[in-house]
Amino acid sequence: MTNTGTHHLPNPMVGVVCDLEIIGPHPFHIAGHKYINAVVDGSKCTPVLIPALGNLEQLNQLVTTLDGVLLTGGYSMVNPEHYDGAKPDPDTKLDADRDSTTLPLINMAIAAGVPILGICRGFQEMNVALGGTLHQKLHETGQYIEHREDKNLTLAQQYDLAHSVRLNSGGQLQTIFDSDTIEVNSLHTQGVDQLAPTLLPEAVAEDGLIEAFSVTDAQAFAIAVQWHPEWQFHNNVYSRKLFSAFGQACQHRQQVKNNHG
């Protein structure tokens, strides 16, 4: 509960975006438990799921109601049509319903000053939504180390720390983490090619790949990371700090809304 000195507020409410997945014969709107758990225990916020309906009127209504937005990771790829990228391979897993929801939602949330945290696919979506582009297959560029997970390993091994990232000097993440370099996990095929003009690099991998950014001059917390801080976040001091900072931003948003009636 948030004590504003006059009366208690319930925990801030954070919208968690969904994927549209076919399970058996039916489509479902789904979100990963580890993201939801990190919102609850890491950010001390109340999660609500945002269905992948792509309804702009509903998204506008949600943005005025929510105290924060979490853009989760996901196995599907952002459709390259959204950044004039090359036609994807026929076997590429896409999610048009999620794209039609998150890409407008990102711009709405930033414009409204709603705190937003992007993770992995969510990081890639933020870059695309704001005008950037992606490498569709980092491993085929010849420019980068291997950023994909080895699916033959155990889950714990797949989400284990994989490489270091250097935090940009004077950046928000350097302040949040109180460190210049951290180790992160790595489970992604795609990555930032052209960074959107309104984004500021916050962390760079040893091979030069941008692995985190913030929105320049954002009214509120607007940060995204390519790695997975939600994975067993309680065991990682930097993950705890990131979700705590996000939660504090959501709490501030809630208090400002409450004070303005």
Ligand SMILES: N[C@@H](CCC(=O)NCCCC(=O)O)C(=O)O
């Ligand atoms: N599909 C994109 C983004 C990778 C990603 O978000 N992986 C998440 C895996 C499942 C999870 O932990 O939520 C890419 O491959 O680059």
